Amino acid sequence: MTERDAPRVTVLGLGRMGTAIARAFLAAGYRTTVWNRTGAKADVLTAEGAVPADDVTAAVEAGPLLIVPLLDPGAIRQALEPAAPSLAGRTVVGLANGTPQQAGDLAAWAAGYDADYLDGAMMALPHTVATPEAFFFYSGPERAYAEHRTALEVMAIAHHVGADPAAAEIHSLAVLGTGYAALTGFLHAAALLETFGTDPETLAPAAAAWLRGMAAFLPELAGQAGSGRYGDAASTIDLNRPAVDALIALSGERGVDPALHRPLKELLDRRSADGHGDDSFAAVYELLRVR
Numbered sequence: 001m002t003e004r005d006a007p008r009v010t011v012l013g014l015g016r017m018g019t020a021i022a023r024a025f026l027a028a029g030y031r032t033t034v035w036n037r038t039g040a041k042a043d044v045l046t047a048e049g050a051v052p053a054d055d056v057t058a059a060v061e062a063g064p065l066l067i068v069p070l071l072d073p074g075a076i077r078q079a080l081e082p083a084a085p086s087l088a089g090r091t092v093v094g095l096a097n098g099t100p101q102q103a104g105d106l107a108a109w110a111a112g113y114d115a116d117y118l119d120g121a122m123m124a125l126p127h128t129v130a131t132p133e134a135f136f137f138y139s140g141p142e143r144a145y146a147e148h149r150t151a152l153e154v155m156a157i158a159h160h161v162g163a164d165p166a167a168a169e170i171h172s173l174a175v176l177g178t179g180y181a182a183l184t185g186f187l188h189a190a191a192l193l194e195t196f197g198t199d200p201e202t203l204a205p206a207a208a209a210w211l212r213g214m215a216a217f218l219p220e221l222a223g224q225a226g227s228g229r230y231g232d233a234a235s236t237i238d239l240n241r242p243a244v245d246a247l248i249a250l251s252g253e254r255g256v257d258p259a260l261h262r263p264l265k266e267l268l269d270r271r272s273a274d275g276h277g278d279d280s281f282a283a284v285y286e287l288l289r290v291r
């Protein structure tokens with residue numbers, strides 16, 4: 001492939017994520033135009049083969065695909081505003097963490113300039129970009145996603161989760177919520193074990209091994225959730241109830257705040273009281289879902 005034939009991409013924003021993303025495109029053989037508000041941040045990438053744009057309009061006009069990993073949705077709009085008339089016919093991929101509403105607002109703003117907008121939520125860290133560990137959610141027009149999918153896969157495994165621009169942020173929040181519960185559970189456990197003289201670093205490998213097992217259980221849990229079939233389960237409501245009770249009691253005895261686990265206790269108690277104690281743990285879902 002000659003340089004002229006190389007696929008083109010523009011990366012606007014060379015912070016921690018943007019720098020990793022631009023490097024991934026360079027490594028994949030893309031003609032990579034780069035722009036950053038603080039221009040000096042482009043120097044290292046230029047030395048590695050990126051093409052620095054003189055200004056944001058030149059960056060936008062350098063190609064059909066604009067990857068924009070900026071601080072927040074407001075920064076994306078502010079950065080692109082001077083180049084807005086040049087956006088027509090191009091695809092803007094907004095990669096800033098934001099709310100579903102902000103994603104919708106950016107999509108409407110881009111549509112006003114005849115640009116396609118794909119919202120992206122990066123489930124990654126700078127060092128995992130372009131590794132099998134990273135995955136990005138995308139939402140927006142299916143056609144734009146299909147057209148640019150090969151390029152999007154350069155950054156991370158790509159999942160298109162809906163035409164509604166808000167969908168990527170919604171899916172990202174759902175995955176973050178799963179992780180936050182586990183991480184906070186670990187911090188609580190570490191505080192509890194500290195009262196017995198055990199270092200959090202000693203707990204970490206055991207907790208990680210347990211979480212790997214929990215992660216492997218997720219597809220089964222997902223299959224049960226909402227199916228109405230909660231019988232014949234290995235891990236039932238009444239099996240887990242005493243464990244959660246014991247955890248809360250032990251925390252109280254040791255002076256460690258058990259607040260984190262009380263909502264689960266309440267859910268398990270309610271399921272048991274309404275005659276579902278022998279059902280699978282997944283039956284908790286029936287108390288959480290919107291009817």
Ligand SMILES: NC(=O)c1ccc[n+]([C@@H]2O[C@H](COP(=O)([O-])OP(=O)(O)OC[C@H]3O[C@@H](n4cnc5c(N)ncnc54)[C@H](OP(=O)(O)O)[C@@H]3O)[C@@H](O)[C@H]2O)c1
Nearest residue numbers: 013014015016017018037038070071075079096097124125
């Ligand atoms: N870092 C992570 O581990 C991680 C992981 C997943 C998702 N994210 C999300 O990815 C996004 C980028 O994160 P990051 O860690 O790469 O951030 P970062 O290193 O702080 O970089 C922020 C970038 O935004 C630019 N910027 C900020 N305000 C601007 C404005 N008003 N106009 C133009 N440019 C502006 C900065 O330009 P200057 O250089 O000129 O300041 C810089 O290029 C954030 O939404 C973050 O939440 C980050």
